[in-house]
Structure formats: C-alpha cells, structure tokens
Amino acid sequence: MSGLSVGMFLFLVSVGMSLIFGVTRIVNLAHGSFYMVGAYLMVTLVEVLPDRPWAFWLALLVASLGVALLGAVIEVGLLRLIYHRDPLMQLILTFGLILVISTLVLLAWGPDNKSVSRPDALAGSVPIFGQPFPSYYLLVLGLAPVVALGLWLIFYRTRWGMLIRAATVDREMLGALGVNVAALYTQVFAFGSWLAGLGGALAAPTIAVALGMDGDVLTTAFVVVVVGGLGSFAGSFISALLVGLLQSFGILIFPAISIVLLFAIMAVVLVVRPWGLLGRPEQ
Amino acid sequence: MRTRIAMWGVGAVLVVAAATGPVAAQSKAPIRIGEINSYSGLATVYTFPYREGLLMATKEINDTGGVLGRPIEFIFRDDKLKPDEAVKAARELVGQEKVDFLAGCISSGVGLAISAYAKEAKVLYVATHCQTSRLTWDDGHKYVAHTTNNVNQYVRALATKAATMPYKKWAHISPDYEYGHNVWDEFSAYLKQLKPDMEVVQQNWPKLGETDHSSYVTALLQSGADAFLSSVWGAQEIAFVKQARPFGLFEKVHYFSASVGNPDELDPLGKEAPVGAITPGFAWYDDGMQKRHPKLAEWVKKYETRAKKEPTLGASWGYASAYIIAEAIKRAKSADTDKVITAFSEGFELEFPWGKVIMRGCDQQAIPPQWVGVVRMNAKGRPVLADVEEVHGKDVIKSCDEVAKLRAAAAEKKK
Numbered sequence: 001m002s003g004l005s006v007g008m009f010l011f012l013v014s015v016g017m018s019l020i021f022g023v024t025r026i027v028n029l030a031h032g033s034f035y036m037v038g039a040y041l042m043v044t045l046v047e048v049l050p051d052r053p054w055a056f057w058l059a060l061l062v063a064s065l066g067v068a069l070l071g072a073v074i075e076v077g078l079l080r081l082i083y084h085r086d087p088l089m090q091l092i093l094t095f096g097l098i099l100v101i102s103t104l105v106l107l108a109w110g111p112d113n114k115s116v117s118r119p120d121a122l123a124g125s126v127p128i129f130g131q132p133f134p135s136y137y138l139l140v141l142g143l144a145p146v147v148a149l150g151l152w153l154i155f156y157r158t159r160w161g162m163l164i165r166a167a168t169v170d171r172e173m174l175g176a177l178g179v180n181v182a183a184l185y186t187q188v189f190a191f192g193s194w195l196a197g198l199g200g201a202l203a204a205p206t207i208a209v210a211l212g213m214d215g216d217v218l219t220t221a222f223v224v225v226v227v228g229g230l231g232s233f234a235g236s237f238i239s240a241l242l243v244g245l246l247q248s249f250g251i252l253i254f255p256a257i258s259i260v261l262l263f264a265i266m267a268v269v270l271v272v273r274p275w276g277l278l279g280r281p282e283q
Numbered sequence: 284m285r286t287r288i289a290m291w292g293v294g295a296v297l298v299v300a301a302a303t304g305p306v307a308a309q310s311k312a313p314i315r316i317g318e319i320n321s322y323s324g325l326a327t328v329y330t331f332p333y334r335e336g337l338l339m340a341t342k343e344i345n346d347t348g349g350v351l352g353r354p355i356e357f358i359f360r361d362d363k364l365k366p367d368e369a370v371k372a373a374r375e376l377v378g379q380e381k382v383d384f385l386a387g388c389i390s391s392g393v394g395l396a397i398s399a400y401a402k403e404a405k406v407l408y409v410a411t412h413c414q415t416s417r418l419t420w421d422d423g424h425k426y427v428a429h430t431t432n433n434v435n436q437y438v439r440a441l442a443t444k445a446a447t448m449p450y451k452k453w454a455h456i457s458p459d460y461e462y463g464h465n466v467w468d469e470f471s472a473y474l475k476q477l478k479p480d481m482e483v484v485q486q487n488w489p490k491l492g493e494t495d496h497s498s499y500v501t502a503l504l505q506s507g508a509d510a511f512l513s514s515v516w517g518a519q520e521i522a523f524v525k526q527a528r529p530f531g532l533f534e535k536v537h538y539f540s541a542s543v544g545n546p547d548e549l550d551p552l553g554k555e556a557p558v559g560a561i562t563p564g565f566a567w568y569d570d571g572m573q574k575r576h577p578k579l580a581e582w583v584k585k586y587e588t589r590a591k592k593e594p595t596l597g598a599s600w601g602y603a604s605a606y607i608i609a610e611a612i613k614r615a616k617s618a619d620t621d622k623v624i625t626a627f628s629e630g631f632e633l634e635f636p637w638g639k640v641i642m643r644g645c646d647q648q649a650i651p652p653q654w655v656g657v658v659r660m661n662a663k664g665r666p667v668l669a670d671v672e673e674v675h676g677k678d679v680i681k682s683c684d685e686v687a688k689l690r691a692a693a694a695e696k697k698k
Contacts, residue, residue: 125531
C-alpha cells in the first residue's frame with residue numbers, strides 16, 4: 001500500500017519531466033529542483049497562512065502554481081535561447097540550474113531542515129485489512145489517479161491537448177500550420193513544472209524538507225521516465241507504480257540490493273526496449 | 284559547481300576578513316589553519332553553526348592577544364561532502380596557501396581521507412565535527428587529533444541509560460553505511476555488557492538517504508521488541524518520525540535515538556516530535572544543565588548576540604575546536620608541527636562553559652561530557668530535551684589499552 005503512494009509521488013514528478021521532454025526535447029535535469037522549490041514554498045505558505053483547515057489546500061495550490069510560474073520564467077528567459085543548440089548545451093544549462101536553484105534555496109530559506117505538519121484531519125491512520133494505514137497516504141492514493149485522469153482528459157479531449165500531442169510527433173509541421181509553437185512550449189514547460197511543484201508540495205508533510213531532496217527525487221524520476229518511455233504518459237504512470245512498489249517490497253525481500261535493483265531494471269528495459277515500456281522508437 | 288565555489292569563496296574571504304579585523308593592528312604574522320568542511324548543500328545545517336562557533340572563539344582568542352602573540356586565522360574550503368574534493372583542498376592549502384595545520388570535517392569519509400593525506404604529507408590534521416571512532420582509533424596515527432565527541436562515547440552514554448530500564452528485547456533501524464554500523468555495534472555490544480540478558484530480536488538497515496520508511500515501521504511494529512534504537516539522522520530521521528507516528532509506533536515500542544534530540548530535528552518536527560524518546564543532546568536551555576554549569580547561560584547569550592540564532596551542539600564543537608587548537612600551540616610554545624603533536628600526545632584538559640573537555644594523549648581524542656534526556660513538550664508547545672542526565676565521557680570511553688588493541692588489529696588486517 002505504501003509502495004503505491006510512493007509511486008504516486010513519483011508519477012506526479014516524472015510525468016511532468018516526461019511531458020517536457022516529449023514536447024520540447026529537453027531533458028530537464030532541474031526537474032528535481034522544481035520539486036524541492038514546491039516543498040519549500042509549501043513550508044512558507046503553511047507558516048504564513050492562518051491555522052485553518054482550508055489553509056493546507058490553498059497552500060498546495062499556490063505552491064504548485066508558484067513553481068509553474070518559475071518554470072515559465074526559466075523557459076522564456078533561458079531555454080528559449082538554446083532550443084536550436086546542441087542537446088549537450090541544454091543538458092549543461094539545466095544542470096547549471098540545479099546548482100543555481102539549490103544555492104538560491106539555501107540563501108532564501110537557510111540551511112535548517114524544515115517540515116510541514118499534516119492537516120489535522122489527516123494526521124492519524126485508518127485500519128485497512130487490520131493494519132493501520134496513514135490517512136494522508138490515502139489522500140495521495142486518491143489524488144494521483146485524479147490527476148492522471150485529468151491529464152488524460154486534457155490530452156485526449158481538448159484542443160490544447162491535441163496540439164501538445166501533435167507537437168510531440170512533428171513540431172515543424174505544427175508550426176507550419178500556424179500554431180504558435182513558442183507559446184505552446186512555454187505552456188507545456190510551466191505545466192510540467194506545476195506537476196513537479198505539486199509532487200513536492202504534496203510530499204512535504206511526509207518527509208523533511210531539506211537541501212539535497214532535489215537530487216534524490218531526480219535520480220528516481222529519471223529512471224521512471226526512461227523505463228516508462230520518454231514522452232509517454234501512461235508509461236510514466238505504470239513505471240512509477242512499478243518503481244514505487246519495487247522500492248517498498250525490494251527492501252523487504254532483497255535489502256542489500258534494492259538500489260541496484262532499480263538500475264538493473266532500467267538497464268534491462270534499455271536493452272530490450274530502448275524506447276521504454278510504452279514509448280515510441282525514434283524515427 | 285563554479286557558482287557555489289565562487290560564492291563560498293567570497294563568503295569565506297569576507298568572514299575571515301571580519302574575524303581577523305581587529306588583528307590587523309598586531310604586527311606578527313598569523314598562524315594559519317586550513318579548514319576543510321562541507322559549506323554547501325545538505326550538511327550546512329550543521330556546518331554553519333559550527334563555523335559560527337569557531338569564528339566566535341577565534342575572535343575571542345585574537346582579541347586577547349592571540350596565541351604566542353600571533354593571531355590565528357582559519358582559511359575555509361568547501362569539500363562538497365566528497366573525500367576527493369577534500370584531499371584536493373588539503374593539497375592546495377598545504378602546497379599553495381602554506382597553512383600551518385589542517386582542520387575540519389563533518390563527513391566521516393572526508394575525515395578519514397584527510398587523515399590519510401596528513402599522515403603521508405606529515406601535516407598535523409585536527410579533525411573536528413565528524414564522529415567516527417576509527418579516526419583516532421583503528422586508523423589513528425600521530426598526525427591526527429580529534430577535538431569533538433566520537434560515536435563510542437555518546438552511544439555508550441545512551442546505552443548506560445538504556446541499561447537502567449526494564450527492556451530486554453531490542454530492535455534497531457540504522458542507515459546502511461559506516462556510521463550506522465558503528466552506532467549499532469557500539470550500542471548493542473555495550474548494552475550486552477551492562478545487561479547480559481538483553482536480546483536482539485530484529486535489525487533494519489535502510490540505505491542512507493532513504494525517504495520511504497513505511498516498510499521498516501511495519502517491521503518494527505511486528506518485531507515484538509520492547510525498545511528500539513535509531514541511528515538514522517537529520518532529514519532522514521525527520522521523515523522516519525513523521526511516517527512512524529500515524530502507525531502509533533512510539534506508543535508501542537520505546538524509541539531510543541542517537542540524534543533526534545538535536546534542534547535540527549526537533550524544531551522542524553514541532554508538534555509531531557516523538558515525546559518520550561530517549562536521546563543524547565546539547566540541552567543548554569535545561570534548568571539542571573544551567574545549574575551544573577553556571578557559565579553556560581552567559582555563553583549562550585554571547586553566541587545568540589553574534590549569530591542571531593540559538594546555539595547547537597555543532598556551535599559548541601566549533602567553539603571548543605578553536606580553543607583546543609590554540610591551547611596545543613600554546614603548550615608547544617611554537618607552531619611547529621612536531622612540537623604541537625607532542626603537546627597533543629602529552630594530553631591536556633580545558634574548561635568550557637558546558638564542562639571539562641579532556642584531550643587524551645594516547646589517542647589524541649577529545650573526551651567531553653555526555654548528556655542524555657527525554658523528549659518533552661515545553662510550556663510553549665516546543666519540543667525540547669528534558670530530565671537531562673550527565674555522564675562524563677571519561678567514565679564510558681574505551682581505555683588506552685583497548686585503543687592500542689584496535690590499532691594493532693587494524694594494522695594486522697592491512698598486512
């Protein structure tokens with residue numbers, strides 16, 4: 001059960017990363033940093049807002065939107081300048097962003113560990129199959145499929161979603177058809193960042209908000225995206241659940257090799273299906 | 284990396300300039316100490332207060348005439364928590380900056396790496412914030428001294444407390460690396476010695492930095508243990524506590540922790556803090572502590588005026604480290620490496636606002652007082668350490684003979 005909820009956090013983060021890659025072809029290494037900023041914003045908002053039941057939800061919304069805004073600013077101010085460059089340049093830029101953002105977070109929030117309390121209604125646990133299960137995880141288990149369903153509706157039932165899917169297939173053609181591709185890129189990047197921010201804000205009450213959380217999540221999210229297939233949303237969903245369960249059960253069954261197991265699966269997938277479980281081979 | 288190095292470089296220059304400001308009047312050349320520590324990323328929660336304490340002591344020393352009439356000066360380098368970066372910095376400090384000594388470390392891996400370099404380069408290295416006992420014991424040599432607590436002492440102090448309680452069945456959760464194994468081995472061995480009927484019923488080894496602990500929490504709940512020891516620390520332990528709480532783990536199995544009593548964990552936990560947990564910590568705010576150590580309150584006030592923050596254990600360690608280095612140089616009557624090593628190897632004692640610190644000669648290891656208390660909520664609803672009991676490290680630490688045996692065994696292994 002808890003493996004599933006870990007999978008849900010991973011899904012939120014990795015689907016954003018996958019989306020950004022699918023459309024802009026940028027491997028956003030700073031995605032973990034967006035997750036961290038989401039969690040830190042959550043800390044500040046929960047502190048600032050009055051101690052009411054609705055404050056937590058408002059904070060969740062504002063924190064994730066704040067990260068979306070950050071993503072939009074970075075896309076317009078930096079990434080837009082290098083789309084036509086070598087992919088290596090893009091990697092270096094997003095890697096540089098990791099360092100810049102972590103230094104800025106240190107300057108803004110200081111070195112101390114932070115934490116967010118769960119809303120009172122979700123602080124306890126409920127019995128499931130005779131075992132206590134934290135109610136906050138139930139919320140996460142409920143929320144992530146809602147987000148997944150929302151994403152599916154957006155991608156397959158709206159015009160905007162259609163444009164995004166079109167952009168993953170053929171960007172030049174889309175531009176030639178008169179679609180403002182630059183604006184679409186900004187929107188997608190902001191949307192992907194929003195998902196990372198939401199993941200961070202939602203995870204904040206279950207962990208310590210601290211420097212270094214960016215790197216931890218980036219590695220795992222990266223594996224999830226690669227295994228699921230770069231740019232494939234359903235792939236991210238399945239692979240996030242797989243990795244979440246693997247991490248929970250792996251440590252019980254093979255405690256010594258649970259870290260290796262993660263990368264072993266990635267290696268196997270890359271050998272057998274280099275484009276990921278549900279990805280499409282490059283043409 | 285560049286940006287961070289540049290920022291910290293500028294920062295370090297500014298701090299050093301600020302710290303040595305009044306010294307400019309003194310004509311003699313400063314005694315220069317290269318200080319290598321992790322000044323970026325996740326360890327800053329410990330190293331920033333540590334550096335504040337170090338600079339506070341440096342200023343006090345220099346304002347009262349320095350050491351042998353010379354000011355002391357620390358030149359800071361960021362090791363980014365990596366042994367290879369630390370050794371690179373050590374080479375640069377010794378080769379280009381021509382420092383007299385090396386100091387620093389928060390990561391045990393870094394401490395051991397600099398120590399190995401110091402031995403080879405014949406430079407005195409004064410390890411400060413890292414805590415592995417291997418530093419001065421198994422891997423000890425004359426070019427390394429250690430100015431703060433090692434794992435052996437505070438874990439034995441905690442085990443001493445545990446032995447007074449009626450718990451027989453024990454479990455643990457420890458991060459699967461050097462430190463976690465060190466803590467659990469010391470704790471279980473010493474508790475067995477004090478309480479032979481103690482029995483280990485379950486072991487949990489999450490990886491270092493694990494963020495999801497729910498399966499371990501379930502395992503601990505089902506272990507049938509009366510009590511368990513945790514040596515996960517920092518952000519990882521905060522996550523562990525937050526995840527264990529809804530399961531009611533702390534009501535069912537008594538929680539002993541190597542580090543949850545420090546403010547870097549208690550304050551973020553706030554109302555979710557594990558009330559009743561037994562743990563070591565530097566409880567300067569405790570009434571009993573302040574009664575035993577009348578000068579402590581004044582020191583705390585001085586630190587707070589300077590740092591605009593409450594002190595931490597790390598701050599006291601930084602403060603003590605600067606004074607211990609200065610004392611060794613004073614006793615050597617020279618900043619010459621061999622003479623200062625002789626001063627360390629003869630041993631000495633220093634009084635601090637929190638009690639006596641013994642620098643033991645045989646292993647050049649500091650032996651400070653140890654405190655163990657219980658986590659409680661104070662009147663303002665803030666989690667603190669209460670009912671603090673003091674044991675001096677000298678009453679629990681391994682003897683010089685035992686250390687000699689450890690060193691001999693380690694030498695045998697290398698052959």
